[in-house]
Amino acid sequence: MGEHAMSSAAPQHLQALQIANRVRLARAGLKRRVAGGETSAAEVILECPWESASMEISDLLMSQRRWGRARCRRLLLNLGLPENKQLGTLTVRQRRALAAVLTAKSTAPRILPDEALVTA
Numbered sequence: 001m002g003e004h005a006m007s008s009a010a011p012q013h014l015q016a017l018q019i020a021n022r023v024r025l026a027r028a029g030l031k032r033r034v035a036g037g038e039t040s041a042a043e044v045i046l047e048c049p050w051e052s053a054s055m056e057i058s059d060l061l062m063s064q065r066r067w068g069r070a071r072c073r074r075l076l077l078n079l080g081l082p083e084n085k086q087l088g089t090l091t092v093r094q095r096r097a098l099a100a101v102l103t104a105k106s107t108a109p110r111i112l113p114d115e116a117l118v119t120a
Contacts, residue, residue, distance in 0.1 A: 026051035031063035040106065042099040045087065053088030057081060057098070075101065 030051055033039040041064050044052055052060065061072040076083050079097055081090075090098070 023051060023054070027055055027059075030055075031059070034060065034063045035065060037065075040102070042102040042106070045090070045095050045099045045102070048087055048090075048095070053086070055087050056084050057087060057090075058083040060087065061102075 030039070030044065030049070034041055034044065041060055044060060045057075057076060058069070058072050061067050061075070062069065073083055079094070079101065081094060081098070
């Protein structure tokens, strides 16, 4: 009886591993697209594709260029969101607020330090 129970559980276990690997690979591809600038983090937050539904907000934000843990924490603290919250559990209001902040940050003009300015 115990042997039979083990053999019927193995396919379920292998099936779970296959699903986990598929999600992991899809997330890695999504992170690469965000890091490469092909897709914005704001788009991912608003659309919430299947591969990002169980992803933590901080994982997505830190996949952007020049975004580390400190910058991510600061932004999420200002919005009142925990960094380990999953994207799929965000409310519509939270999605819009986070996407608006990210869009504003990406379109804001950069100000160069005085040393970098070249005068002719």
